[in-house]
Amino acid sequence: MSTELDSLYQEIILDHYRNPHHKGLREPFEAEVHHVNPTCGDEVTLRVHVADGRVEDVSYDALGCSISQASASVMTDLVIGKQVDEAMAIHEQFLTLMQGKGTVEPDEEVLEDGIAFAGVAKFPARIKCALLSWMAWKDATSSAVEPVETMEETT
């Protein structure tokens, strides 16, 4: 029973949950989004700062479970400092891992601490938790790199 739980709650996930990286909202930013998981109420407000096609910063304020909080922390580690297209490719790999029902072998070279989430894919109720901040990041980044969208008021 606890081995099943341990596959979900990897030590890496609990570490990120207790000490989240890059948490807090910072400036400057070109886009801010607010995403919620309507079924459970988890929320994230997330900002991205992109310059010259590079993800300079991702900052966020989030409320939610260990999986959603740890996932946001790991995501920022993975995308900050990367070129946008490179970061989008990482996003794609993480999405594939989450939607793979536990059959996808994660690539540690690309996903680093993100491989700890492989076990989440076997808990259907929790996949959305793991994806919340990733989806918010993609949404915000897409807006940030679209010149028209960056004018959006973000209060």
Added chain:
Amino acid sequence: MEGLLPDLEIVRKDFPILSRTLANGQPLVYLDSANTSQKPQVVIDTMVDHLERHNANIARAMHQLGAEATAAYEAGRDKVAAFLGAPDRDEVIFTKNASEALNLVANTLAWPGERQVGPGDEIVITEMEHHSNIVPWQLLCERTGATLRWFGITPEGQLDLSNADELITERTKIVSFTWVSNMLGTINPVAEIARRAHQVGALVLVDAAQAAPQLPIDLAAMADDERPDLLAFTGHKVVGPTGVGVLWGRRAVLDQLPPFLGGGEMIETVTMERSTYAPVPHKFEAGTPPIVEVVGLGAAVDYLSFLGMDRVHAHERAVTAYALEGLATVPGLTVLGPLDATERGGAISFELEGVHPHDIATVLDTRGIAVRAGHHCAKPAHARFGVQSSSRLSSYLYTTPAEIDALVDGLEYTRRYFKLS
């Protein structure tokens, strides 16, 4: 333990799902009955028998099966009317769920008719409502220019009635509130609120989705000024099937409301110029209704009446008191809502310091224990207590003290797992 159903082990055998096991051979500990109740064999069998032997469309088929199906469907109405103590069986309207019943009222109040709501009018609800008794009224106010006003909640989880006279005024067209809160478990004073609302000529709509499963209801026995005008509940929480809900309304009020959905069965006659409408209940039952679901609901409320709603209520209280005692032994656990089992229903929401509700639910689930985690479709009530989400156990007539023990053990295990003890 005093108050438990006398033949609890036999009653449990009526519910086949309770004997199944989950992953790793874990027995099921089902503590999510406020979400949906489990179904006794008699409901399942009655529905299967109807589909196997009596299936036909109702009210229009000129053949024996049609007559049988119509009789079975209308018998469902009689059984529900008896379950509620409705003064008149034609006051029982079948909808698809409680949400549709509430929406039926909120929608028809927007349209021309004796009860039409407009600018300057006010609708009064409470902060402890389920979203299904909030959003229809927000929509009604957006569409009509009426204003939505709210009863607050005391720190103890009771409705704050101290400003009732300022909230319910001559401008109030309808007061709509839950009888039993799905999140806090609070039992609200229906008679007191109804009296006040009726003094100013407002309608009273009671959301009985959580009350109907637990409390004996006898509408005819209520004093006229304390009786609601309308009452909604859903079939699947009273050991019946999904897909069927009930709106009960006083005939005089139902007659004042315009039709909701248009279609077959709700008309008297249709010409190209205009149509005239059937009397209640058919006026509000357009199209082929959920026939087998109504038949199943009839069997469900008969089953509850056979057990006796007084005894179901006593059982619920006993288990709730036992659960409150057990939860109090878990360090860092806070119950949201009244702490006295006599003042509340069987849904108990709680927070466990240091562990998010989702994580609690996942850990409990690996031990076969089903609870709900999240906002329970009551976000304003959660906001009132400064929390984003909570965990909720909800017992029912088949819940045993041993299942509560399993939950308390599971919560202790959860704390250990997350290294809180």
